[in-house]
Amino acid sequence: xxxxxxxxxxxxxxxxxxxxxxxxxxxxxxxxxxxxxxxxxxxxxxxxxxxxxxxxxxxxxxxxxxxxxxxxxxxxxxxxxxxxxxxxxxxxxxxxxxxxxxxxxxxxxxxxxxxxxxxxxxxxxxxxxxxxxxxxxxxxxxxxxxxxxxxxxxxxxxxxxxxxxxxxxxxxxxxxxxxxxxxxxxxxxxxxxxxxxxxxxxxxxxxxxxxxxxxxxxxxxxxxxxxxxxxxxxxxxxxxxxx
Amino acid sequence: xxxxxxxxxxxxxxxxxxxxxxxxxxxxxxxxxxxxxxxxxxxxxxxxxxxxxxxxxxxxxxxxxxxxxxxxxxxxxxxxxxxxxxxxxxxxxxxxxxxxxxxxxxxxxxxxxxxxxxxxxxxxxxxxxxxxxxxxxxxxxxxxxxxxxxxxxxxxxxxxxxxxxxxxxxxxxxxxxxxxxxxxxxxxxxxxxxxxxxxxxxxxxxxxxxxxxxxxxxxxxxxxxxxxxxxxxxxxxxxxxxx
Ligand SMILES: Nc1ncnc2c1ncn2[C@@H]1O[C@H](COP(=O)(O)OP(=O)(O)O)[C@@H](O)[C@H]1O
Ligand SMILES: [Mg+2]
Numbered sequence: 203x204x205x206x207x208x209x210x211x212x213x214x215x216x217x218x219x220x221x222x223x224x225x226x227x228x229x230x231x232x233x234x235x236x237x238x239x240x241x242x243x244x245x246x247x248x249x250x251x252x253x254x255x256x257x258x259x260x261x262x263x264x265x266x267x268x269x270x271x272x273x274x275x276x277x278x279x280x281x282x283x284x285x286x287x288x289x290x291x292x293x294x295x296x297x298x299x300x301x302x303x304x305x306x307x308x309x310x311x312x313x314x315x316x317x318x319x320x321x322x323x324x325x326x327x328x329x330x331x332x333x334x335x336x337x338x339x340x341x342x343x344x345x346x347x348x349x350x351x352x353x354x355x356x357x358x359x360x361x362x363x364x365x366x367x368x369x370x371x372x373x374x375x376x377x378x379x380x381x382x383x384x385x386x387x388x389x390x391x392x393x394x395x396x397x398x399x400x401x402x403x404x405x406x407x408x409x410x411x412x413x414x415x416x417x418x419x420x421x422x423x424x425x426x427x428x429x430x431x432x433x434x435x436x437x438x439x440x441x442x443x444x445x
Numbered sequence: 446x447x448x449x450x451x452x453x454x455x456x457x458x459x460x461x462x463x464x465x466x467x468x469x470x471x472x473x474x475x476x477x478x479x480x481x482x483x484x485x486x487x488x489x490x491x492x493x494x495x496x497x498x499x500x501x502x503x504x505x506x507x508x509x510x511x512x513x514x515x516x517x518x519x520x521x522x523x524x525x526x527x528x529x530x531x532x533x534x535x536x537x538x539x540x541x542x543x544x545x546x547x548x549x550x551x552x553x554x555x556x557x558x559x560x561x562x563x564x565x566x567x568x569x570x571x572x573x574x575x576x577x578x579x580x581x582x583x584x585x586x587x588x589x590x591x592x593x594x595x596x597x598x599x600x601x602x603x604x605x606x607x608x609x610x611x612x613x614x615x616x617x618x619x620x621x622x623x624x625x626x627x628x629x630x631x632x633x634x635x636x637x638x639x640x641x642x643x644x645x646x647x648x649x650x651x652x653x654x655x656x657x658x659x660x661x662x663x664x665x666x667x668x669x670x671x672x673x674x675x676x677x678x679x680x681x682x683x684x685x686x687x688x
Binding site for chain 1: 526
């Protein structure tokens with residue numbers, strides 16, 4: 203069986219600037235890939251290309267076997283995407299917003315209610331079901347975005363900084379949730395937090411200035427006596443000094 | 446329900462969740478009423494019809510409709526929800542049409558709320574209600590045409606003021622093309638251009654509706670006009686969505 207996420211030579215330029223430079227990798231079912239890198243490394247741009255929002259300048263990707271360029275709707279159906287900053291419609295209530303996403307994904311009636319209940323349960327949103335999203339705290343808003351991505355139980359999850367803005371307890375909950383879902387999905391999460399990679403990821407890719415610098419299990423990145431933090435700094439700063 | 450209608454439904458509910466809808470409707474009713482009764486000489490004419498009202502519609506919508514469309518895509522960009530909407534499993538065309546249909550339905554609601562005028566003429570005399578209905582259909586055609594122009598321009602620029610000004614200007618060109626000032630001027634110099642201007646004019650065709658004449662070629666013209674600008678909207682959106 204081919205990997206659920208296949209990325210082939212994905213490249214994106216903005217004018218003369220190359221944000222993502224010839225990135226290729228696969229993510230198989232059961233893998234949780236930590237996408238690590240400093241700000242501006244190209245993590246979000248890569249994820250936006252996977253989700254079909256940014257058009258690649260070059261290269262392509264397949265989600266569950268569907269090419270994002272030739273079969274965008276099928277690819278999107280197989281994916282749950284949490285965009286950077288977890289955007290939502292502020293005037294809608296949590297339930298209305300999730301119901302909208304669910305209807306678009308083809309659910310209605312009892313099945314829709316069930317899906318909503320499961321997603322809100324997974325992200326602990328039951329208490330704020332009927333509140334307009336604009337009245338919620340940052341942590342709740344992020345979880346609404348997460349619930350939207352999980353709603354249809356997709357085989358592929360692409361989560362851009364899913365724990366940003368959550369308090370330590372909520373971070374822990376989200377990591378637990380990701381681990382629980384991991385066995386039958388292919389998941390990519392981007393993060394700044396290194397301990398998060400060690401905690402939930404089966405594999406880490408370090409990206410800087412659009413290029414992949416390292417791709418290995420988190421444990422393999424840590425040499426004796428080094429923290430992941432130091433490795434990260436070493437890998438991301440080295441090319442800049444050379445330039 | 447089709448994805449297009451699900452998008453339209455959410456969008457329409459969004460209008461009424463903010464003051465935008467109420468401000469728009471109140472201003473439209475006040476202005477259309479005031480113009481009809483003062484400049485239009487509604488009572489002085491001594492005729493039970495709505496032509497004083499219909500005469501002002503293309504000019505009133507010229508400013509009100511762009512005010513409605515200027516935020517259509519700009520707001521999605523500002524909130525980041527454009528990234529969510531366009532990564533749901535729908536085509537961009539469905540998103541474009543859904544948003545357009547919601548705005549159009551909203552204009553239909555605003556027009557329907559002018560029913561006291563219709564009640565008045567029926568109390569005062571014996572109007573030809575077929576003509577009145579045709580006039581309202583014409584108002585919808587004008588609204589749809591302006592909406593399609595405004596929506597396409599709102600996809601082209603992030604700046605709402607620019608979107609508004611450009612939309613008013615473009616709508617004005619198509620509204621004024623058939624007016625006597627323009628066609629007289631042209632027919633004295635370049636008669637062919639006068640014919641083209643009259644052919645492109647929205648008001649010229651609208652006047653037919655307002656007189657109670659619904660011609661197939663006018664319907665075809667409005668439909669192609671709207672479809673053309675919606676198509677332009679989809680193309681521009683695809684190009685500029687991630688900028
Ligand atoms: N629409 C855009 N236009 C121009 N430059 C962009 C655009 N989007 C992203 N970039 C640039 O691409 C680089 C990578 O950005 P991004 O993928 O958001 O990084 P990350 O998510 O890793 O912090 C940054 O330098 C950013 O300024
Ligand atoms: Mg980012």
